[in-house]
Amino acid sequence: MMKELPLIIIESVDYIYPNGTAALKNISLTIHKGEMVAIMGKNGAGKTTLIRTLNGLIRPTVGDIYINNENTNMKSIAELSQRVGLIFQNPSHQLFANSVEEEIKFSLKNLYQDNEELQAKTDDVLKSFNLEKYRERSPLNLSGGESKKLAVASIMCRDPEILVFDEPTLGQDANEIESFIKFIDSEKKKEKTIIIITHNIEFAFEFIPRTILMAEGKIVADGPTQIILSNNFLTERSSLVLPQTRQLSLALSNIGFQELTNITSRHEITEYLVKVLENKVTSIKEE
Amino acid sequence: MSLEFLNAFKFMKKESFLHNLDPRTKLILALIYTIGALLYNQIMPLFFIFLSLLPIVVFGKILKQWVKSIRGLSFLVIFIIILNTLFISLSFAIAMVLRICIMVSAFSIFFLTVDPNDLALSLISMKIPYEFAFSFSLAFRFVPTIAIEAQNIIDAQQSRGYEMQKKGIISQIKNLFPLLIPLIICSIKRAFNVAEALESRAFGSNKERSYYYTIKFSKKDWIFTIYLILVLTTLILIRIQFNSMPAWFLWGLPL
Amino acid sequence: MDLVRFEGFSFRYKGNEVYALDNINLRIEENKFILLCGETGSGKTTLIRCMNGLIPQFYSGFYKGKVFVHGMDTTNTSIANLSTEVGIVFQNPENQLIAMNVEHEIAFGLENLGVHPKEISKRIKESASLTEIEHILDKAPFELSGGEQQRVAIASILVLKPKFLILDEPTALLDPYMAKKIITLLKEIQLDRNLSIMISEHRLDLVIPFAEEMVLMKEGRIVEHDSRDSVLNGLIFQNLKLNKPVIYTIFSELKKRNLIKGNIPASIPAALDLIKKFQHE
Numbered sequence: 001m002m003k004e005l006p007l008i009i010i011e012s013v014d015y016i017y018p019n020g021t022a023a024l025k026n027i028s029l030t031i032h033k034g035e036m037v038a039i040m041g042k043n044g045a046g047k048t049t050l051i052r053t054l055n056g057l058i059r060p061t062v063g064d065i066y067i068n069n070e071n072t073n074m075k076s077i078a079e080l081s082q083r084v085g086l087i088f089q090n091p092s093h094q095l096f097a098n099s100v101e102e103e104i105k106f107s108l109k110n111l112y113q114d115n116e117e118l119q120a121k122t123d124d125v126l127k128s129f130n131l132e133k134y135r136e137r138s139p140l141n142l143s144g145g146e147s148k149k150l151a152v153a154s155i156m157c158r159d160p161e162i163l164v165f166d167e168p169t170l171g172q173d174a175n176e177i178e179s180f181i182k183f184i185d186s187e188k189k190k191e192k193t194i195i196i197i198t199h200n201i202e203f204a205f206e207f208i209p210r211t212i213l214m215a216e217g218k219i220v221a222d223g224p225t226q227i228i229l230s231n232n233f234l235t236e237r238s239s240l241v242l243p244q245t246r247q248l249s250l251a252l253s254n255i256g257f258q259e260l261t262n263i264t265s266r267h268e269i270t271e272y273l274v275k276v277l278e279n280k281v282t283s284i285k286e287e
Numbered sequence: 288m289s290l291e292f293l294n295a296f297k298f299m300k301k302e303s304f305l306h307n308l309d310p311r312t313k314l315i316l317a318l319i320y321t322i323g324a325l326l327y328n329q330i331m332p333l334f335f336i337f338l339s340l341l342p343i344v345v346f347g348k349i350l351k352q353w354v355k356s357i358r359g360l361s362f363l364v365i366f367i368i369i370l371n372t373l374f375i376s377l378s379f380a381i382a383m384v385l386r387i388c389i390m391v392s393a394f395s396i397f398f399l400t401v402d403p404n405d406l407a408l409s410l411i412s413m414k415i416p417y418e419f420a421f422s423f424s425l426a427f428r429f430v431p432t433i434a435i436e437a438q439n440i441i442d443a444q445q446s447r448g449y450e451m452q453k454k455g456i457i458s459q460i461k462n463l464f465p466l467l468i469p470l471i472i473c474s475i476k477r478a479f480n481v482a483e484a485l486e487s488r489a490f491g492s493n494k495e496r497s498y499y500y501t502i503k504f505s506k507k508d509w510i511f512t513i514y515l516i517l518v519l520t521t522l523i524l525i526r527i528q529f530n531s532m533p534a535w536f537l538w539g540l541p542l
Numbered sequence: 543m544d545l546v547r548f549e550g551f552s553f554r555y556k557g558n559e560v561y562a563l564d565n566i567n568l569r570i571e572e573n574k575f576i577l578l579c580g581e582t583g584s585g586k587t588t589l590i591r592c593m594n595g596l597i598p599q600f601y602s603g604f605y606k607g608k609v610f611v612h613g614m615d616t617t618n619t620s621i622a623n624l625s626t627e628v629g630i631v632f633q634n635p636e637n638q639l640i641a642m643n644v645e646h647e648i649a650f651g652l653e654n655l656g657v658h659p660k661e662i663s664k665r666i667k668e669s670a671s672l673t674e675i676e677h678i679l680d681k682a683p684f685e686l687s688g689g690e691q692q693r694v695a696i697a698s699i700l701v702l703k704p705k706f707l708i709l710d711e712p713t714a715l716l717d718p719y720m721a722k723k724i725i726t727l728l729k730e731i732q733l734d735r736n737l738s739i740m741i742s743e744h745r746l747d748l749v750i751p752f753a754e755e756m757v758l759m760k761e762g763r764i765v766e767h768d769s770r771d772s773v774l775n776g777l778i779f780q781n782l783k784l785n786k787p788v789i790y791t792i793f794s795e796l797k798k799r800n801l802i803k804g805n806i807p808a809s810i811p812a813a814l815d816l817i818k819k820f821q822h823e
Contacts, residue, residue, distance in 0.1 A: 043688050043717050057442050077445045086446040092476065093436075093443040096468035106465070107447045140472065144582065155447050171714055173581045173744055174783040199717050202747075202788060239719040244747060244788035244810075251810050252817065270792045277801035277820055300682075404642045425640055431684060432636060480637035483596055487630045488651035488698065492622030497656045499649040499663075 005069065006030035007162065007193055008054065013063035015049055023049040025217040027063070033161075036184070036194040038204040038225060041214035042239035047197045050214070051164050054195075055084040067162070078110060085160030089167050091151035095139035100131055100150060103139050107154045121157070129153040145176060152183075163187060164195045169203055181207060205229050205243040205264070213238050226264050245269055296356065296398040298427075303400075305347030309508045310401040310409040312515075316343075319515045320393035323522045324386045330378060331536050332525065333385035339518075340392050349399045356395040357388060364388075403427035408502045417496060425481070433474060440469045543613055545706040545738055546570040546593050546628065551607035553588065553597055562588040564762040565607070570706060575732050576740040577749045577770070580759030581783055586742045589759065590708050594628040595621040612705070622654065629704035633711045635691035638698070639683035644675065647683065648698045655702070669697040672731055689720035693727070700731070706738045707731075713745055721748055728752075747787035750774070751809035758782060771805045789813050 008031040015024035023046050031037055039047045052058040053065055056077040065072040067083055088094075097103040104122045112118040126132045129149055134142065139150055156163075163184075169177050184194055184207075198204055204211060204225055211228045213221040215238050221228050228234055230246045242250070249260040249269055257276065263269055300306070305313070323336050344353045364384050371380035401409075407424035411417055444465045445451070453462045485491075525532065548568040554561045562585050570576070580586050591597040595616040598605050609616040612627045632638055641647040648669055652662045670676045673693040683691065692712060699707065709728070713721035725741070729752045732739045740757075743749050750756075756773040758766040766778045773779050774790065793806045793813060802820045807813040 043715075043720075052442065055446055057445060076450075078448050078450050081446050081448055086442075088439070088443050088446070090439070090443075090473075092473050093440045093469050094447065096465050096472075106449075110448045110450070158448065171582075171711065171744060174785050175581060177785065178783075201718055236719075239717045241718045241722060247810055248789060248792070248813060251814055255814055255818065266788055266792060270795050273792065273796055273817065274799065274801060276817065277796065279821075402642055404646060424642075428640060428642065428683075477637055480632065480634065481640065483591070483600055484632055484638040485640070486596060486600055486621045487594055487625055487632075489622040489625045489654040489702065492620065492654050492656075494622075494654075494656035497653050497659060497662070499653055499659050500646060 007033040007068060009064075009066040010053070011064045011066070013053065013060040013065060015053065015058060016061045023217055024053070024060075027217075027219055029212060029219060029222060031193060031195070033193055034188070034191045035210060036188060036208055037196070038208040038211045039195060039197045039214065040199070040201075040204065040211055040238060040240060041220075045214040045238070046217040047214055048166060049217075051086060051166065051195065051197060054080070054162070054164060055086050056080040057086075081160070082111070082158055083160055084162045084164060085155040085158065086164045087152055087155050087166065087168070089170060091147040094151050094154060095147060097139060099136050100134045100139055100142075101126065101136065103150060103154055104157055107157050111158060125153055125157040129156075148176075160192075162193045162195065164197075166197045167199065168196060169198060169200045177203065199240075201229060201240060201243045202245075205245065206266070230264060296395055297352075297431075298399060298402055299349075299352070300402070301348050301400075303346065303348040304507070305343065305349070305396070305400045307507070308400075308511060309502050309504050310397075310405045311412070311502075311504070312508045312512055313397045313401055314409065315512055315515055317393040317397045319519045321390050323519060324389040324393075326522055326526045327386075328379065328382055329537065330382045330385065331538055332522075333382050333389065336522070337385050337389050337392070340389065340396070343396065344392070347396065347400060349396065352399050353392060353395055356391060360387065360391060404500065405502055408498070408500065412502065429477075429481075432477075433470070436473055436477075437466070437470055440466055440473070443469075544569045544610070545572055545612060547610045548592070549608045549610070551592065551605065551609050553592065553603055553605040555588075555601060555603040558603070560762075562603075562762055563592070566592075566764055568757070568764055568767060570738055570740070572705065572738055573732075573736055574738045574754050575729060575752055576738065576755045576757060577746070577753035578740055578742040578757045578759070579744070579746060579784055583761075584759040585762040586759055587710055588762075590630060590710050590740075590742060592616065593706070593708055594630055595619065595624045596630075625651070625704070626655070626702050627704055628706045628708065629699035629702055631692075631695050631699050631707070631709045631712060633714055635688070635695045635715075636683075638695045639691060642682055643679070644670075644681055644683070644686075644694050645679040647694055648701050651698060651702045665701045665703075669701040672700060672734065673697040673727065687720075688715050688717075689724065692716065692720075692724055696728075696731075700735075704737070706740070708740045708742075710742050711744065712741060713743065713748060721745065725749055725752060744785055746785055747789075750787055750790075753808075770808060774806050774808060 010027055010029050013024055013027040014022060016022045027050065039050065041047055049058060053060055053072070054067070056072055056075065059073060067080070072080055095103060097106055101122060104125050105118060108118055108121055112121055126135060131150060131153060134146065139147060142150060168180055172180070187194060196208060208225050210223065211221070211225040212219055213228055213234055220237065221234050229240070229243055232242065235242055245264055245266050249263050253260045260269065260272060263272060320336065320340070324333065327333050344350055364387070367383050367387065368380045371383050403424040406427070407420040410420035410423060449465055453459050546568070548566040551563060551566045552561050553563040566589065578586055578589070588597065591601060592609050593611065597603070598617060599621055611619070611624050614624065614627070616624060639647055641650055645666060648666045649662050652665060670679060673696050675690065675693050675697055678686065678690060683694070686694065712724055716724065725748050728739055728741070731737065741749050750770065753770045755768065756766070756770050757764060758773065758778060760782065766773055766776060780794065789810065790806055793802065793816070796802050797806060802816055804816070807816050
């Protein structure tokens with residue numbers, strides 16, 4: 001999925017708070033169109049600061065950021081947020097309008113001058129997010145799940161090509177996580193670029209191909225998720241733990257099942273264990 | 288006036304004679320300086336009163352923050368000078384500026400050096416019911432939290448195209464709704480959470496409350512308070528005898 | 543005597559038609575480490591609020607049946623009194639820390655109960671040592687990390703010496719390493735103090751290894767309450783849409799194919815033992 005020029009280029013960016021503390025130190029990275037990337041790290045490592053530089057909420061103190069070849073410093077937050085949709089954790093920070101319909105219209109009004117077009121697009125969004133039945137309802141009267149959906153819809157309706165999520169699986173049960181996975185799958189098919197800040201190791205390990213690991217404002221690792229999250233040294237440094245599949249495969253290889261050392265998927269481990277238990281494979285220690 | 292100005296009133300724990308004084312002493316300081324400032328319309332006395340704050344500020348180790356609070360007044364100061372000069376005189380204008388600076392400084396000293404917790408305790412010692420004093424200190428405690436929440440709300444709204452700058456008074460007011468409504472709702476939700484947490488720790492029990500931390504008026508407090516009372520008495524006496532003061536004291540700008 | 547006993551208890555919040563809790567019959571015994579789980583909206587937080595009288599005294603609504611805390615009826619015993627039996631640590635420490643420093647935070651509950659300052663001092667030391675926060679007693683709440691804040695919140699409840707400690711999603715805001723530490727710490731506290739501890743969690747893989755009992759909720763009802771292994775191996779758990787641990791998924795598949803018998807392992811060591819055992823059968 002690599003095109004010639006990366007969609008997002010971050011070049012030697014520093015960000016220093018007014019009080020002098022450095023939140024980002026010499027950050028450089030590139031992300032190509034259509035990639036899906038996880039950003040992980042200890043609380044306070046700079047993850048949320050980093051994503052805020054993408055839509056201009058935070059401007060780098062030093063360094064440049066290019067989105068689609070345009071320097072972010074040349075664009076306003078409103079302009080950047082058309083390209084980069086930042087979806088935060090708490091829907092309550094956004095919802096305020098008299099009705100769900102009004103809520104969507106609020107996000108769209110700067111993009112659609114014509115009233116008819118505005119209405120048509122709003123109807124479209126309500127339908128595709130399954131919010132049609134709540135059209136007249138006050139956003140404050142929605143359940144947790146529905147208000148989260150509305151918050152996402154209110155960003156997605158602007159058709160950003162880059163989606164950034166801040167801890168989307170926090171406090172979610174399996175149903176909700178499943179819906180989320182379906183959602184980002186369908187966005188991926190539309191070639192959207194997806195960036196996810198998460199603490200959910202199992203989720204990242206299974207669904208997100210690339211991970212950027214941060215600690216103390218710096219990037220300490222950037223590469224395939226399965227390799228980075230399998231590395232004990234890196235996970236310890238970032239206050240993470242190894243994914244369960246990895247813990248299991250390591251433990252099993254320690255009692256003799258050497259072949260498991262590099263196996264990482266749940267499915268592969270299951271199949272391997274099936275063979276072991278059907279006595280088709282014996283551990284090396286037994287021989 | 289930016290949020291920076293408010294920082295100049297935020298309590299910061301330090302070791303200094305000022306920080307160690309009882310909060311009631313500092314309240315007396317703020318009140319006495321305010322009364323002192325109101326006693327005079329003339330530049331010289333106000334100037335001296337203002338100067339007398341400086342050693343307190345320096346020994347209280349709050350010079351930087353105090354300077355910030357004065358600086359934050361700059362806009363207001365210009366406003367006062369212009370208005371008063373037009374209507375009365377430049378002399379009066381400068382005197383008014385000094386007066387405002389004294390009052391703001393006095394209270395700034397109070398807020399910079401009084402631990403909100405001690406504030407509640409001092410209110411209680413003045414026979415204010417515990418629940419009120421506690422709400423007061425609770426409000427203090429949550430100000431920075433709500434400020435952060437407000438920033439998060441601004442970030443979230445800007446991320447969907449909301450623009451902060453609008454033209455026209457009505458537009459500007461309407462433009463506040465996307466910020467105020469989430470803030471109010473979040474604050475109400477927060478209030479519920481805090482309340483249930485308080486209940487779960489026996490807040491409102493019918494037993495008589497005990498106090499783990501107490502504030503006590505020490506010898507230093509008595510000395511300082513007596514000093515402040517003497518200062519006030521002197522100021523009042525000077526005021527009464529004002530016209531028999533030496534000429535330089537009565538000096539005002541010719542304008 | 544049961545620490546908490548629900549007898550046919552139902553509750554709906556004022557203004558809601560749907561019952562958030564439907565005919566709850568639950569008994570919490572002493573000295574147990576319990577995991578409470580269920581899909582979003584199943585009533586976990588509502589259930590927790592009943593345990594110290596917040597429901598029905600703080601949250602208005604309509605209820606049927608009774609709830610007893612150590613024999614005391616939660617409808618006519620003050621929440622303050624119930625707080626010395628049941629302690630609740632809520633989700634967001636930010637909204638529970640109200641004092642300007644940690645020491646005073648811990649003292650707060652005892653001050654409310656009129657406990658003598660000397661006794662308060664003693665209990666602060668105990669709680670701080672139990673939750674490993676002796677070194678931050680003079681810090682302000684906003685200077686603390688998420689993990690430290692959580693421990694302060696726990697200490698400030700433990701100081702009231704409840705026999706039953708409940709935590710509502712204690713790891714929600716913590717990174718994985720901190721989350722694991724907190725759950726481990728809670729298990730140590732449970733054993734050290736002979737408490738019962740109940741944790742409501744979505745991150746099941748963190749708590750299942752330590753849990754002795756599990757309570758499953760669905761749509762306001764308790765659909766199962768049994769020993770951890772019984773629940774884990776049961777059909778109800780299998781069919782609920784919860785974030786099942788990876789080990790559970792792998793081994794329930796192996797069990798389905800009849801390659802292992804007995805209990806689905808709750809932890810990695812147990813999983814290893816099981817593999818070793820069935821390898822040669």
